[in-house]
Amino acid sequence: MSTNDQNSMADATVSAFASFANRYEKGTGGATREIARKLMSMSPTSTNNSKILDNATGTGIVIEEIQNHISSANPSNDIRIPVIAADAAQPMIDNLNAKLKHAQDNSAWPNLSPVTTHTVPAENLDSAVVPDDSITHAYMNFGIFFCKDPNLAASHIYRSLTPGGTALITSWHLLGYLDPIRKTHKTLYPSEPTITMPFSEQWEDPSYVKALLVKAGFDEGKVQVTQQDTSMRYASLKEAAAMFTEMFTTMLLGPKGWESPEARNDFQERLAENFKGSGNYSDDGMDGVRVRMVANIAACTK
Numbered sequence: 001m002s003t004n005d006q007n008s009m010a011d012a013t014v015s016a017f018a019s020f021a022n023r024y025e026k027g028t029g030g031a032t033r034e035i036a037r038k039l040m041s042m043s044p045t046s047t048n049n050s051k052i053l054d055n056a057t058g059t060g061i062v063i064e065e066i067q068n069h070i071s072s073a074n075p076s077n078d079i080r081i082p083v084i085a086a087d088a089a090q091p092m093i094d095n096l097n098a099k100l101k102h103a104q105d106n107s108a109w110p111n112l113s114p115v116t117t118h119t120v121p122a123e124n125l126d127s128a129v130v131p132d133d134s135i136t137h138a139y140m141n142f143g144i145f146f147c148k149d150p151n152l153a154a155s156h157i158y159r160s161l162t163p164g165g166t167a168l169i170t171s172w173h174l175l176g177y178l179d180p181i182r183k184t185h186k187t188l189y190p191s192e193p194t195i196t197m198p199f200s201e202q203w204e205d206p207s208y209v210k211a212l213l214v215k216a217g218f219d220e221g222k223v224q225v226t227q228q229d230t231s232m233r234y235a236s237l238k239e240a241a242a243m244f245t246e247m248f249t250t251m252l253l254g255p256k257g258w259e260s261p262e263a264r265n266d267f268q269e270r271l272a273e274n275f276k277g278s279g280n281y282s283d284d285g286m287d288g289v290r291v292r293m294v295a296n297i298a299a300c301t302k
């Protein structure tokens, strides 16, 4: 793919996140939050000297989990940590700002202060937003692979970390929904090319993730990439199929969308059938349904 094609795909992805921002958390089925909790368990203990960066913050799931983690580890509430949160999509930041206002009005994030939010792509996170050697804990949960220039984004993370600071950066190792979606698309649109995600498949490979982070400045011996299972969870198969049909409309059909409500329903129903036949789908009865996902988690120290 040419650089121009890559750049327009990255722009289209940010627009897709922007238009889906209000439904984003329901769409993830809790998978990114579950991995964010895992990142907390892997993070060095926070102190009053900590300073946090959350890149590709989305609606601030990682920030909420930081607050939950600090308050459960430190019930006396004597810690105050500044947080810088950034995302390329303004509606994601609008969502986070609304949460922040609610948290301030209700003293719900007592350990995070101040939280500053920025609509800026991770590639442009220069020292005016995040000074050199200033961050003790940097997070980028499922964002780096959407960047036009992931290496530049990782270089800014490295630049802004204090010596000894930690970065936790994730990508997907396995996308349990992809085969059912591809199969449904192939059946209904056989002459169309097989659909591809808006990021390189190389991100599945832990050694690719590690090499990129080493190129960005981290010492080879200070980057460890591990895998972690998680699931996207929905109340029912019908809800899961409807959610994936909505999330993937632009990727499947481009901006023109479905040719008719019937075409959309047909896709949704076949997708539900294909989920049932997939090894990455399970029905938990009263607890709903889930689609298996596996994350790559890169833990890096400067």
Ligand SMILES: C[S@@+](CC[C@H](N)C(=O)[O-])C[C@H]1O[C@@H](n2cnc3c(N)ncnc32)[C@H](O)[C@@H]1O
Pocket: 013, 014, 017, 018, 028, 032, 033, 036, 055, 056, 057, 058, 059, 060, 061, 062, 086, 087, 088, 089, 092, 120, 121, 122, 123, 140, 141, 142, 143, 146, 147, 148
């Ligand atoms: C899958 S969401 C992850 C959100 C959040 N970190 C979480 O754990 O749920 C990906 C986010 O990356 C953002 N994004 C896409 N390209 C970006 C870029 N170049 N720089 C920063 N954020 C970007 C999107 O707007 C979206 O909010």
